[in-house]
Amino acid sequence: MNPLDTTEFKKQGHMIIDFLADYYENISNYPVLSQVEPNYLKKLLPSFAPSNPEPIETILEDYQKHIIPGITHWQSPNYFAYFPSSGSTAGFLGEILSTGLNVVGFNWISSPAATELENVVIDWLGEILNLPKSFLFKGGGGGVLLGTTCEGILGTLVVARDKILSKIGSENAHKLVVYGSDQTHCAVQKAAHIIGINPKNFRAIKTNKLNSFALLPESLLSTIENDLKNGLVPCYLCVTVGTTSTTAIDPVRKLCNVAKDYGIWVHVDAAYAGSACICPEFRYLIDGVEDADSFSLNAHKWFLTNLDCCCLWLKDPNSLIKCLSTTNSEYLENSASDSKQVVDYKDWQVTLSRRFRALKVWFVLRSYGVDNLRNFLRSHVEMAKTFEGLVKMDKRFEIIVPRKLALVCFRILPYGKKVADGKVTNGEAKLIGKKVANGKVTNGEAQLISSEDVVANEINRKLLDSINGSGDVYMTHAVVEGVFVIRCAIGATLTEEMHVIKAWKVVQEHADVILKDKNGSIFV
Amino acid sequence: MNPLDTTEFKKQGHMIIDFLADYYENISNYPVLSQVEPNYLKKLLPSFAPSNPEPIETILEDYQKHIIPGITHWQSPNYFAYFPSSGSTAGFLGEILSTGLNVVGFNWISSPAATELENVVIDWLGEILNLPKSFLFKGGGGGVLLGTTCEGILGTLVVARDKILSKIGSENAHKLVVYGSDQTHCAVQKAAHIIGINPKNFRAIKTNKLNSFALLPESLLSTIENDLKNGLVPCYLCVTVGTTSTTAIDPVRKLCNVAKDYGIWVHVDAAYAGSACICPEFRYLIDGVEDADSFSLNAHKWFLTNLDCCCLWLKDPNSLIKCLSTTNSEYLENSASDSKQVVDYKDWQVTLSRRFRALKVWFVLRSYGVDNLRNFLRSHVEMAKTFEGLVKMDKRFEIIVPRKLALVCFRILPYGKKVADGKVTNGEAKLIGKKVANGKVTNGEAQLISSEDVVANEINRKLLDSINGSGDVYMTHAVVEGVFVIRCAIGATLTEEMHVIKAWKVVQEHADVILKDKNGSIFV
Structure with missing residues (x-):
């Protein structure tokens, strides 16, 4: 058995490309939302993995017969649910090239190109978004490609928490408060829970239809003041540009102004709407982002980059590295890292192993052009x-x-x-x-x-x-x-x-x- | 512009397959470890993304000229570093099929097959590992495919923390202690920090060469006893089967026995060695796993499954769901979820969005056979x-x-x-x-x-x-x-x-x- 036999790889690879091309060709013929009943698949598949190899033709036949009916077709032209998951040929190619290389880019040495291309596309994207230079590598900031916004929020929450606890002592962790609106993505509340914020200290500040469900600066202010009165410590604010329910736009600049006075970390979550900000006419949506600490968008939502790809920028990446760098891991040390001349992305994220996501972003930007x-x-x-x-x-x-x-x-x-x-x-x-x-x-x-x-x-x-x-x-x-x-x-x-x-x-x-x-x- | 034009997709897709086949054919000719200098790439690429489209041929030429020299070739037959990242044709095909579908399987309804095939392969893998039934869906337990072990550890740590805090109150969070050895992967210490465990309360219990760097039950016991004397609260133990430095094997059963008496959550991290346990002659390495609470291995390390894929099993998935389910997210609600007859994997992991990883595991198991x-x-x-x-x-x-x-x-x-x-x-x-x-x-x-x-x-x-x-x-x-x-x-x-x-x-x-x-x- 040679699982990377070139002849087989070519033959089967071409087969899947044609298979997928046919899928896109016929995608409108499938019900967009899968119509299967719960537990439909268990009945169709064997209870045990096969002892002996099965030909690719058999697997693809089962795929077409058993898996496809259970697919909700996010790539269908008739898909209008949630937010889009917009794939493209370029996004697909970049991703499969990365899958073929199969490198684990946790630090620079483990594949310098994976890290350095990520640095490059982060700055390219930052430029076309007209982000302030302070968020770009070329301006002393920087960014990272994560899987999802949830990871970006989790990471920045840890930084915000640790910054404050270093001043007030970790025994006061239960006093920290995280702010968002009642429209803020559930990821924030979940991440706050994960890092140990008291669930009672997550503020889903009320919004209303009259204000298009945007978080009002005065509501934030009074909530903070009230918390301070009760001896609590404001820690983190998630400003959303384009909420999930209605694309509400929280006013970035005004909210940053309020937060600044209290030393609150401000993260701008533009998971969906961020992509649109490459158009000058929509850039106003994130006006004021220069006053925030971090900013993120999901390129896999509305930027033709196949799942998954969240772009996170920070003004002070060192604060993130300080919190998320690994210790006691001699097996990861190397002279390039010691030189401090390189980025080791393992220290910018929760996980160690990471895929070469920059390739697909590079392919998308170059194949289509800004x-x-x-x-x-x-x-x-x-x-x-x-x-x-x-x-x-x-x-x-x-x-x-x-x-x-x-x-x-x-x-x-x-x-x-x-x-x-x-x-x-x-x-x-x-x-x-x-x-x-x-x-x-x-x-x-x-x-x-x-x-x-x-x-x-x-x-x-x-x-x-x-x-x-x-x-x-x-x-x-x-x-x-x-x-x-x-x-x-x-x-x-x-x-x-x-x-x-x-x-x-x-x-x-x-x-x-x-x-x-x-x-x-x-x-x- | 049609970024999913079928003709272009086919043409370019075939081109990349041939390109990758050539890569595998010639992989031995490249230096295994990239020999580039820090910051080599910035000098070679433009500072701004192109305004206009560039042909795929140009991009691939640049890829070959500028990216390949910066790649450390994990798929090279001469790669013996870290642990392997073993790709295969089947792993690749499953992954690219998933990339083409580009579904976001956060809950059952968003693509029932993505969830249900994951249930199936989790049980298939569990069976060939001879895991106790209590870890399988068919035995009341269950599992999930995550990106990396780091996510599995983070998730189970949160469960362990919340379980104890529900008894002793969250104001006592600073008393919780997490146990591992000085050989335990750095991911545990990092995850403990992320969830708010006092860094002083991570125990890297000393091991020695005489005992092949395995964590000794008596060392664990005395460490626990000492912590209790100091008013601390034991919370979580990571037992490693196959440490990163030397593949040390912590004795699972004996360590579980010690932990059991103190109500400590035991996670067995078999990231590397777990795959080998499908061979009856190596299965003894995880003997005693039936006494643990959770178990994980990385299929992307040594199971021919392209990056990324960590398999996590738990005896009591509901404890994980209780901690990680999302609230305040009406936009994710649906009647299938309400029926409680389906698995919503968003509640089994830190992130919301997730890729259809089960496909590649299914392809690997079927293409090669156990x-x-x-x-x-x-x-x-x-x-x-x-x-x-x-x-x-x-x-x-x-x-x-x-x-x-x-x-x-x-x-x-x-x-x-x-x-x-x-x-x-x-x-x-x-x-x-x-x-x-x-x-x-x-x-x-x-x-x-x-x-x-x-x-x-x-x-x-x-x-x-x-x-x-x-x-x-x-x-x-x-x-x-x-x-x-x-x-x-x-x-x-x-x-x-x-x-x-x-x-x-x-x-x-x-x-x-x-x-x-x-x-x-x-x-x-």
């Missing part, structure tokens, strides 16, 4: 405008928050605008509220929002399930201020305007059916 | 035996610890066995010690080990630098009990007996030159 990348992102924003326009033209629907980039948040109003205007009679509303309360929504929850919204939520949930059950498109939802909204996130690489127009038709068709049910079970 | 995989690992052990035999035949060298699997730890003795036997006169030894102390080694350190060892360390360091500088092979080092040892880790996929024999010749040739220098500068 001008085309900008235009590509703009095309998604234009398509989102189109979709938003279509929603607005249908009086049965409302846009929940003004669209910022390529995410449209909308919902259907089961009684038309009448309900939204609050013209439904009390009697009706009560009845409806009660019925729903017997279903999924508890009485407690139901009381928090209007009876109209309770009904609307149920209808929209039903509408979304109906849309996704069709397999024609896949959208997901969010709940903001108790209101269930349908999210249409445009950004899959293959999506064109015709797909967006079709998606809207699908929504309308399913809405027609559901609204006809108005006199059916739910509304009796 | 019997061949066993024989393949055995062949590496046999080659290591050959290498060990060659070292033993040369009287100038000594084996530092008895070989366990496919890692041979050896060193040259500059004065021949005479020095090892301690027959050098005091006068000479002093003189030598002094000279070295003027060089790299401080007086303080020099006092810890014998003067002979100080000299031997310098010579072996010089020998290793000389070997690696040749580009013919790449080995790395470790330091145990102050002694510098050269590590020859056999396991690169392409390595055959002839490479091992050649590697030994390279060592001997460089030793010849260095020992001729005996009357040169160092020995004057």
Whole structure:
């Protein structure tokens, strides 16, 4: 057995390329959201690994027959769920080249090119984002390619924690407070828990629709002041540019100004929206980032870089290295590291082993060029405008928050605008509220929002399930201020305007059916 | 611009497959360890990303000219450094198929097959490792494919911490103690720091050569007892099966027995050696694992699975889920998750986004079959035996610890066995010690080990630098009990007996030159 026999490698490699090309060619024919039932696969596969080799043809046949039906097709042009995972030929090529090299670039010596190309693309990306020089290697800062934003948040949280504990003593760890809004990604709360922040000391500061769910500086200020009064110690603030639910944009500069006075580490999480900031017209979204300590975006979301790739920049990488460098590891020492002339990325991240992610970013930037990348992102924003326009033209629907980039948040109003205007009679509303309360929504929850919204939520949930059950498109939802909204996130690489127009038709068709049910079970 | 144009995807994809096949074909012609100088790449690449697209041919030309010289070739048959990163055609194919699908499998619904195939291969692997049923899904336990062992350790540490803090209160977090040996991987100490364990409370319990650097149960016991006397709270023990420096094997069962009495979470880290345990004759290495709480190995090390892939099993996955599940994330909720009939792997790991790693494990197991995989690992052990035999035949060298699997730890003795036997006169030894102390080694350190060892360390360091500088092979080092040892880790996929024999010749040739220098500068 030679598992790297060149002839076999070539033969099977070409086979998979053709297989994947066929996949992209036919991707629209698959239901976007997998329609399998839980535990479908166990029944189809043997309980034990085979003792003897099986030919690649058999494995691919099983793949097509058993795995593909269980795939939710993130690369489908009809995929509008969560945020995109936008792959590309260049991203794919860079990734598979890295997979072929299979180097473990934990320190410089283990593959100098893996480290140095990462330094280069971090500065290239920083330049096109117009990040302040202080975040770039060429300006004394620097950055790293991680797997996900979660890792970036975890790492910077540790730095922020250790900085403060070095002053107030580790016995005061339970006093540290981490700030975000009620729209901040759950990764922050999870990372805070992991590093030992008291769960009671995570502040999900309330936002509201009136302010498009952005974190208000005055809310932050009063929360901090209140914590100080209670003897707590402010530690870390996550400012989000483009929240998951609605792409809310926290005002970076103003929030940094508040945080600065209290010595709080500010991380700007632009996981989704950051990519758009390479377009001058969207760069204002991160204005003020020069006052933050760290900044990150996910190139695997909306930058044509196949999963996974989070880009993290810091003004003071040494603070990160101080916290995350390994000790007691003589087996990793070498003269290049001793010289202090090189970057050892193991000291910039939680894990030791790391893949050569810079290759795919390099391939994407060079294969498409910055001008085309900008235009590509703009095309998604234009398509989102189109979709938003279509929603607005249908009086049965409302846009929940003004669209910022390529995410449209909308919902259907089961009684038309009448309900939204609050013209439904009390009697009706009560009845409806009660019925729903017997279903999924508890009485407690139901009381928090209007009876109209309770009904609307149920209808929209039903509408979304109906849309996704069709397999024609896949959208997901969010709940903001108790209101269930349908999210249409445009950004899959293959999506064109015709797909967006079709998606809207699908929504309308399913809405027609559901609204006809108005006199059916739910509304009796 | 269509970044997923099928024709281009096919054309460029085939090009990269041929490119990689050529790479494997010619890999022996490259210096194994990259010979570039720090910061070589910055000078070769432009300072800014290109505005316009560049053809794939140009990018690949630059790759060959600028990146390849900066690569340390982990796939080279002459690679014997660290531990292997053993790629294979099947591992590669599974990985690129996953890269092409580009799904983000954070929860079941986001691609049921990604989750369910992971469940299947976790049980398949568990069966061939003869893990107790309690670690398998089919036995009420379960597992997950992570990027690296570091993530597995971090996650289980959080569980152990929270379990104890739920009893003693989080204000006592500073009392928790984490145990390992002075041979335990640095990842444990780093993870303990990340989750907020007081750095003073990480116990690197001393091991010694007499016991092949294994952690002794009695040492653990007395350390625990001492901590308890001081009012501290034992929390977590990392038992290592196959340490990085010398493949030391901590006695699993006995250590679990000690830990059990104190309610300590036991994690068995078999990152390297775990793969070998699929062979019945090596399975004894993890005997007693049934008494541990969690167990992990890196399939990307010695299981033909391209980077990255750590397999983690737990008896009580719910304890992990309880700690790592996300809250406040309505946008991730769905009826499949609500039904509790599915696994949502986001709750089993630190990060949210995750790649479809199960595919490559499935491809490896099916393409090669378990019997061949066993024989393949055995062949590496046999080659290591050959290498060990060659070292033993040369009287100038000594084996530092008895070989366990496919890692041979050896060193040259500059004065021949005479020095090892301690027959050098005091006068000479002093003189030598002094000279070295003027060089790299401080007086303080020099006092810890014998003067002979100080000299031997310098010579072996010089020998290793000389070997690696040749580009013919790449080995790395470790330091145990102050002694510098050269590590020859056999396991690169392409390595055959002839490479091992050649590697030994390279060592001997460089030793010849260095020992001729005996009357040169160092020995004057």
